[in-house]
Amino acid sequence: MKAIAWHGKHDVRVDNVDDPEILNPRDAIIRVTSTAICGSDLHLYDGYIPTMKSGDILGHEFMGEVVETGAKSTLKKGQRVVVPFTISCGSCYHCGKHQYSACDNGLPADNQDIAQTLYGQPMSGLFGYSHMTGGYAGGQAEYVRVPFSDVGPIVVPDGVDDEKVLFLSDILPTGWMAAENAEIEPGDIVAVWGCGPVGLFAVQSAFLMGAERVIAIDHFPNRLALAKRFGAETINYEETAVYDALMQMTGGIGPDACIDSVGLEAHGFFGDNVIDQIKVSTFLGTDRAHANRQAILACRKGGRVSMPAVYGGFVDKWPLGAFMEKGLTLKTGQTHVQHYMPGLLAAIMEGKIDTTFLISHRMALEEGPQGYKMFHDDQDNVTKVVLKPGTA
Template sequence: MRAVTWQGRHKISVETVPDPEIVNPRDAIIRVTSTAICGSDLHLYDGYIPGMRAGDIVGHEFMGEVVETGASSTLQRGQRVVVPFTISCGQCFFCEKQQYSACDNSNPSETRDASELMMGHAMGGAFGYAHLTGGYAGGQAEYVRIPYSDVGPVVIPDDLPDDDVLFLSDILPTGWQAAVNADIEPGDTVAVWGCGPVGLFTIQSALLLGAGRVIAIDHFPTRLALARKYGAEILDYTQVDVREALDEMTGGVGPDACIDCVGMESHGFTADNILDQVKVKMLSSTERIHALRQAILACRKGGRLSIPGVYGGFADKFPLGQLMEKGLSVKSGQTHVQRYSGELLDMIRDGKFDTISLISHHAPLEDAADMYRHWHDDQDLYTKIVLKPGLKKGDISARQELQHA
């Protein structure tokens, strides 16, 4: 089969690799019909996540048709399914608490030691995301093996197109959990750093959960226009001092909840971010946390901080004293996708989420290397890319529905 492989920093190639096989009775094999490039994939592309090996198959947002099942799978051939990026057994201490991304059985023994050494405890398994999370082959491929297929996949009715439901794999439940973790109360003011796909779903989720105002912070015009379309007030951080603007917009109090949807690769030319970039280049730090610092300093006293943005290691100049003295509550973590899948599928059917307008491009799987480069370099034009194994090379469709703000 053909699959998208990581070959090193800024090196992605589509290669012919062995087809996946059933290795456990709970496995299933799916033929991929849609798979997306996630912002987290850029951390792999930029070489910030340890534990990658040349030839690893990447991708963790995907869906497709079941073509083979193990004896203990609950799936049936021909079913359409969306697969959560988290691999979860459904039976361990953490899965029973619905903390599926912390599953204690899905990270194989040969990769647990490095994960435990770096994180303190072994991370849960995930598709296409380094050997720290199990070294599982990802979903940017023609076929994928699905471990624990009786736990994760969401069966999709035939009347719902792929584009409507694909993001149940990751970014929609991630945005939803980000808003849930912010403990939003009716009428709250919520500030969201980052208007990438997760941030855009966080905005929609916060408003659905009762926020009175959502203030979205970014600098890409198309992303800010989408944020406004979804109901947010917008701040372009290249045009305003974000902390001053938030202070003025909230009467000097600060947002009730701040949500960091940026993660380890903050943009910007502030002094702290420039210093972070230098330290990352010198390998003396692994994170650029300007957005997180800003969120902590901007949040009101006694407010809440939610961190869905991905961080992979150790950060410098973390404002721990400010967080403590302000009495902020913090929730973070990889998404417990399986906890929210059914609820969110119903909400999609009821038209409560716009899952389509953030997709800017459909492209063949074979064009993955070019699409990664565009996703990395042209983020204002490429807001979300969906790869389609069935398309012919070069057959790219782009949406032109959105006017810049």
């Protein structure tokens, strides 16, 4: 089969690889009908995430048709399913608490030491996202093996177009959980750093949860315009000092909740970000955390900070004193996708949530390398690339 594989920094290719096979009775094989390039895939493309190996198949946002099942799978051939990016067993201590991204059994035994060394404890497995998250083949391919298929995938009703539900795999639940972690109350003012896919879904979710005002922060005009579609006020950080603007817009108090949807590759010519860039380029650091620092400094006293954004390693110059003195709370983590999928599918079917607005480009799977380059180089106009296997 054909699959998009990682071969190094800025080097992804369409390879011919072996078709996946059933390895466990709970497995299923999915013929992929739609798959997407995620903003966090760009961290792999840029070489920021460790433990990648040449030939690793990419992709963690995908859906398709069930073509083969193991003896203990609850899926049936011919069903259309969306697959969560987290690989979770459904029966361990954390899955019992619906903390699916903290699953104890999602990683193969020989991968758990990597995560334990880097992060103290292993997390769940992830499709197509390095060997510290399991080394699983991803879904930017014609077919994919889905472990724990009796727990993860959600069956899509007949007649529902792929594009309406594809983002249940990751970015829609991630944006929703970001807003939920911000503990939004009716009347709140919420600031969202980053108007990429997760940030835009966080904006939409915040309004649905009762926020009175949402302020979206970015520097790409098209992405800021998309945030305005949902009623957000906007700040272009290249034109306006963000902290000063937020203080003025909130009467000097600061936002009730701040959501960092930027992560480890923050942009902007700011003092701390320049230092971070130098450290990253000289292998003295891993992450550029300007957006997170700014969110902490801008958030009102007693407020909440939510961090759906991806960070990979250690961050210095973090304003721990401000965090403590202001009495802030921080909630973060990979998304517990399986927990949110049923409710969000219902919201889509009821017309409460729109997802298709995000798609800017539709391409054949074979055009995936071009899609990565486009997304990386032109993030203002390329908001989401959806790849369609079998359409070349």
